[in-house]
Amino acid sequence: MSASSSESASRAEGLHVRLQQGNVVLGLMLALDVISELEVLNASLQKSTQTVEGMVSAVSVVQESLKSKRTSDHFQEVFKEAEDMVEKLCLEPIALPRTHRPPKRYTGPAPAHRPASPVEFHRVEFYRVLDTVDTQITDRFMQPGIEALKELEALLLTPIENSTQNSVEKYPELQWEDLKIQLAMFKRKYPFKTTADVTKILQAMPVEVRGLFEQVDTIVRLLMVVPASSAEAERSFSGLRRLKTWLRSTMTQKRLNGMAVCHIHQERLENLNRRDIAQTFI
Structure with missing residues (x-):
């Protein structure tokens, strides 16, 4: 591989050298520890029957699971697995990376902090990743718009007694008094669990029957404009x-x-x- 002068051979040689380092193995295992749960969440959110309430609940479960990993015991467990793999594959041991002295304008007269061991250094980096993931998830899923969609969906999927007129004030298309009557009629006649079920029921109705549930049809249209999953x-x-x-x-x-x-x-x-x-x- 190293005897070849092609660009592909040079890149492959560089990748081979990197993979011989124990720090790379530890980084991959720590990344996998986080990404594996995000992939499970991603698969769950891509279901066509996903609801807004279910989406937010799934996000909360994953957030709590990731927060529970922000402990020394969990990090030590992953670190020990990485050390065992490095030893088994005869790779370079996990070590502190090369120290870069920060500018004095950042540190002042005091000496810059330097981790005492590879465990201390990589634990801080792992916590930083967990904090970043938690912040990004919160920014994406805990928005005012999501809360408004949850209230709109709750009108359709929960008993009407649990909703108030405040839930429809943001939507001039909805008339509260008509909506209460039509939702009560619809829920007594047709069983459903998701917005997709309601859509299928409305599509199968004759035009005259569908006209009885004009407000229900409007709620479904509003929810379909902003689906829970794209x-x-x-x-x-x-x-x-x-x-x-x-x-x-x-x-x-x-x-x-x-x-x-x-x-x-x-x-x-x-x-x-x-x-x-x-x-x-x-």
């Missing part, structure tokens, strides 16, 4: 990009549109009878 829309764009990249040159626009519809509505496509479809073209 993952489905992102996947649709990715699917269209793949179709255009790989298939566009070999098919007409009409066939491309048909392929896109089939890709987006895969669940409906799987429920179709293939034999009946084949009979159509025979």
Whole structure:
């Protein structure tokens, strides 16, 4: 590898040298300890049936779990696992990084603090990552707009007795007195658990029956404008990009549109009878 003069070989050699260092192994294990829980949260938030209340609850669970890792005992556990792996793979031992003397305008006349051991240094860095993640999650999910959406969703998914007129004052489209009557009728007639269930119920109604629940329909439209997860829309764009990249040159626009519809509505496509479809073209 080192004998080659190509740029790829040089990069591979540099990566190989880095991976021989115990500090890199420890950094990867500490990062995995945090990212693994964020990935679980990410997968949960991408469900099409996700609700705003459920999203906030899931975020709170992950936040509490990450905060519980901000202890010396947990760090020592991960540090010991990293040391064992470094010893097993015969890598360079975990050590303090090269010391950089900060400018005097930051430290003043006092000497700069220097960690006494690798454990002390990496523990501080690990805590810094946990604090940054907690701050970023709070900034993204604990906003006034999220609270307003929770109140709007609660109107639809919880008993109307638990809601007040203040919940609809921000929305001129909603009339409180009409909404109370229509929601009570709707909840007595149709069982549901999520906004997606309500949407399916309204779509299956005749126009005359749907007119009885005009305010319920308005709430659903408001919630659908700001969905709890944008993952489905992102996947649709990715699917269209793949179709255009790989298939566009070999098919007409009409066939491309048909392929896109089939890709987006895969669940409906799987429920179709293939034999009946084949009979159509025979």
